[in-house]
Amino acid sequence: MKIITWNCNMAFRKKAEFILAHNPDIVVIPECENPDKLKFPVGTKLPTDILWYGSNQNKGIGIFSYSDYRFKLLKCHNPIFKNILPIAVTGGNVDFTLFAIWANNPEDKDGQYVTQVWKAIHYYENLITENKTILIGDFNSNTIWDKPRREGNHTTVVNKLESKKIFSTYHKYYNQLQGKEQHPTLYMYRNASKPYHIDYCFASNDFMEILESVEVGTYQDWTKYSDHKPLIINFNL
Numbered sequence: 001m002k003i004i005t006w007n008c009n010m011a012f013r014k015k016a017e018f019i020l021a022h023n024p025d026i027v028v029i030p031e032c033e034n035p036d037k038l039k040f041p042v043g044t045k046l047p048t049d050i051l052w053y054g055s056n057q058n059k060g061i062g063i064f065s066y067s068d069y070r071f072k073l074l075k076c077h078n079p080i081f082k083n084i085l086p087i088a089v090t091g092g093n094v095d096f097t098l099f100a101i102w103a104n105n106p107e108d109k110d111g112q113y114v115t116q117v118w119k120a121i122h123y124y125e126n127l128i129t130e131n132k133t134i135l136i137g138d139f140n141s142n143t144i145w146d147k148p149r150r151e152g153n154h155t156t157v158v159n160k161l162e163s164k165k166i167f168s169t170y171h172k173y174y175n176q177l178q179g180k181e182q183h184p185t186l187y188m189y190r191n192a193s194k195p196y197h198i199d200y201c202f203a204s205n206d207f208m209e210i211l212e213s214v215e216v217g218t219y220q221d222w223t224k225y226s227d228h229k230p231l232i233i234n235f236n237l
Contacts, residue, residue: 001025001067001093001237005199006217007102007138007186009226010059013038018225020045022232025067025092030083030102030138032062051100053085061085061102061137068092076127081105084120086127093237096207097127101137111152114141118152121160130165133204138228140198143179154178165205169233170197173214183216190227192219201233210236 005028008015012032019027027047034057035050047064051071054060061083063071069092077086083102089095103116117139121128128135139154146153158168158178168178176182184195203211217229 002232002234003134003136003201004028004230004232005030005136005138005201006230007031007199007226007228009228012062013040015225016040017044018222019230020066022230023066024232025065026069026089026098027062027064027066028098028100028137029062029064030104031059033058034060035062051085051087053083061100063087063098063100071098074127076124078120078123081116081120081123084116086124094132096132096134097129099124099128099133099135099137101135101139103138103140111150114139114145114154114157115150115152117141117157118160121157128161128164128166130204131206133164133166134201134207135161135166135203136201136231136233138199142181142196142198144196161202166202167205167208169201169203169208169211170214170216170231172208173211184219185216185229185231187219187223187227187229190223192223195219199228199231201231203233203235207235212236 003026004024007030049065051063072088074086082105085100087098141154181197185199188194212234215232
């Protein structure tokens, strides 16, 4: 099972072909337009299922299947957390719970980015387990921005997930430390001198045992399309 997350910087309809070249099963796209606006060019492979959520018709979060996997937003979804979506994924080689994440809620005075993830993983405590769980998307966070006095920072999110035996696929695969990543997923303002790693895929231990590969797109290949680079994860399923 190949799953990709990529903040497409809007207008996914014009850029889908570049992600589809990697033959994904599931794609999570922050800053994606409403499906009613998804008029793909002729010849573009069409998704077999779509789940979209957002208040801005040009800029929500889209989850696409290009395989047998099907999506259902769980009834327990709390809209307070905006674009952090608990999704039942079924129909493929394995059924699992997917949290599609675009951590960006300017209405929350406690913090609009990683604080959203921190709150969500506590709210969905019983749903996030050491088996059949994946959290993936644009977390808008990194340990380098930790505020020690804030309870919900990036490090505490990572530690909380690790306590449930859920780990970052990138950091495990490349043997990297949080905050010391060698492969940026964002070049702020598309500036090569402003690299950051803020997109993640956390997977439960059963998925980690069958993790096959992790790839991050390069500045050269992707900057013309977005300030973010795709994170491509392949599990041996």
